[in-house]
Amino acid sequence: MKLMVNHQTHYSYSEAALNSIQYIKMMPFNNRHQNVKSWDISVPGEKQIKRDAFNNIWITSSQRYVYQQMTIMAQGIVELNLTPENGIDDQINPYLFMQPTPSTMCNAEMKEFAHRCVPVINHENLMYLATSVLEYIPYVPQSTNVNTTAIDAFQNRQGVCQDHSHVFIAMCKSLGLAARYVSGYLFVPNISHLASHAWTEVYLNNSWYCFDVSNQLFIPSSHIYVAVGRDYWDVAPVRGMREKGGIETMHSIVQVLAC
Structure with a gap:
């Protein structure tokens, strides 16, 4: 299945901005699930392409001039391989993802919730935990x-x-499981406008497994x-800083279409 993605992020500022820099992670990579047929990122200014500590493609873009509007566009075609059922494999030590972060801390109530849903660690019980998290935390757009x-x-x-991803990661780590945050895009037939998506992968029995809590x-x-x-914060599509600019307004559009 081939998918065409068009991801546009528009920024505007109440005052003139200058000397800005963006760290952009909007470029998919080849793996056993997908083959990137074409991909291009359009961003003003100078840019460099590197890899981060998790081997993600990382673009650094800088603008040394005055502006009040800026648009970052990513678009391309990705072919999905529908055969693999597990998540992607890489050379990164899974236990790197056991590190605590402020966004994925777990309190006592969450730990009790996780252990109640997963008395024994196996894939079936983790699926039940994912279902329980969605029931407890309904999907409400723009609520956070x-x-x-x-x-x-x-x-x-x-x-x-x-x-949903942060909560599920926090609970899995409380169970002693390595879990990671995945950013990307989700194709849903007959729906052309979607936000960029996030889901979780958990390391179980020497493999990564997908847990898309929001969509089950x-x-x-x-x-x-x-x-x-x-x-x-490790995978944010765009992070950056600037001089001046006043109040920033951001608007993003994402299209994922079969082609």
Whole structure:
């Protein structure tokens, strides 16, 4: 299955901005699940392409001029291999993802929730945990932001895919399991406008397994991988800093279409 992705992020500023730099992770990579047929990222200014500690493709872009609007565009075609049922394999030590982060901390109530759903660690019980998390934290668009932690989402009992991923990672780590945050795109037939997506992979029996809590999908047959990390901040599509600029307004559009 071939998918065409068009991801546009538009920024505008109330005052003139200058001397800015962005760290961009919006470029998918080849693996056993996907073959990147073509991909291009358009961003103003000078750019360099590197790899981060998790082997994600990392673009650094800098602007040394004055501006009040900026657009970052990523688009291309990715062919999915529908055969593999597990997550992607790489050379990174799985236990690197056991490291605590502020976004994936687990309180006592969350630990009790996890152990109640998973009395014995196996794939079936982890699927039940994923279902239970979605029931406890319903998907509510725009109910949280990038600074919402797993504990915040659990206490407020609402969230989006980012929050479901953070909560599930936190609970899995409390069970002694390595779990990682995956960013990318999800193809849903008959729906052309989707937000960029996030899901979780858990290391079990020497393999990574997909747990898309928000959509209750456990085989990554409709997912395009872009980056993996310990939490959202390791894989954020765009992070940056600038001089001046006043108030920033951001608008993002994502299309994932079969082609």
